[in-house]
């Protein structure tokens with residue numbers, strides 16, 4: 318049967334390469350044969366193709382019988398219809414972009430036999446599997462409107478410095494406030510778990526046994542836990558304008574929260590959800606080294622996209638810039654206490670109302686107004702570290 322030269326040796330482990338026209342034809346026929354059942358009623362016989370493009374030529378045919386469409390290279394004995402054309406004109410015809418009659422009139426397509434036979438091919442290759450749409454739920458659109466207090470909250474600390482970083486100082490306060498408001502809070506430190514890096518094999522989507530690392534690392538237990546929680550707080554430092562790689566890997570491994578299918582009923586396409594729990598929310602808390610909130614802009618957009626794709630509303634974002642400065646500058650001590658207290662308040666407010674009060678958030682996110690002073694102090698700090706090794710690597 319098929320023996321296209323360009324992809325004859327193509328196997329799963331070989332590097333991907335561009336298919337030859339034979340490979341393209343083979344794929345087309347496979348798709349038609351699988352997803353276009355009506356072809357059985359539309360015609361029996363052989364369509365012979367003589368394709369050319371620039372100075373290259375390909376001869377092949379499609380055989381349609383009662384049950385199947387099959388693809389062959391070479392010349393058939395008695396084709397019902399023959400098409401001679403540039404390969405790209407054929408692609409236009411197959412995609413419904415070139416009308417066969419107009420193609421014949423303009424000499425782009427040269428048919429011999431009945432053109433109507435081409436009804437054997439659909440105008441497009443739509444796949445008729447069940448409706449996959451999964452539109453926004455009312456909860457997704459406005460989770461806070463009819464707020465129900467979350468029973469279980471998970472705070473995922475994605476700082477590579479785990480419970481020894483500044484992230485933890487803030488997250489601990491948030492957790493306390495949440496507990497005071499009646500939620501049960503579990504803190505998870507990603508660096509303490511063994512989570513292998515996603516290898517992009519899609520086994521979690523298509524394999525019968527889930528992810529290839531299930532049972533071999535700690536991810537699956539975390540995944541199950543996260544799926545059951547009412548609220549997930551992601552707390553982590555800004556790394557290179559985004560999230561640290563351990564957290565990004567957590568999200569990569571979480572792709573199984575959705576099906577591979579695609580739904581097109583939202584302004585931006587996404588996959589349908591696979592997790593039953595529909596009233597989960599997420600919160601983003603991040604800290605950074607620079608002293609301005611604007612540093613979090615790319616991260617914020619990234620999380621909005623994640624929330625959309627995972628069907629989990631991002632109900633609140635809290636950003637604390639200049640976190641290191643806050644903790645290492647003795648002149649900021651009062652502010653530090655104030656902000657940590659506000660974090661606790663934010664935790665309670667989040668649980669009780671699904672939002673952080675405007676005043677609380679303003680207090681947490683307040684910026685250092687004197688940028689020159691901020692830079693000067695920070696530079697002294699690093700100069701000290703580099704030249705005098707004061708307090709070693711402890712910061």
Ligand SMILES: Cc1cc2nc3c(=O)[nH]c(=O)nc-3n(C[C@H](O)[C@H](O)[C@H](O)COP(=O)(O)O)c2cc1C
Pocket residue numbers: 476477478481482483484485553554555556557558559604605606607608612640641
């Ligand atoms: C590899 C690395 C990249 C960083 N990238 C940024 C950045 O892009 N912008 C920023 O303002 N701070 C950046 N920082 C600073 C951290 O966000 C900051 O030190 C934070 O307080 C560290 O949190 P932790 O103590 O929980 O580890 C980076 C730090 C590291 C180690």
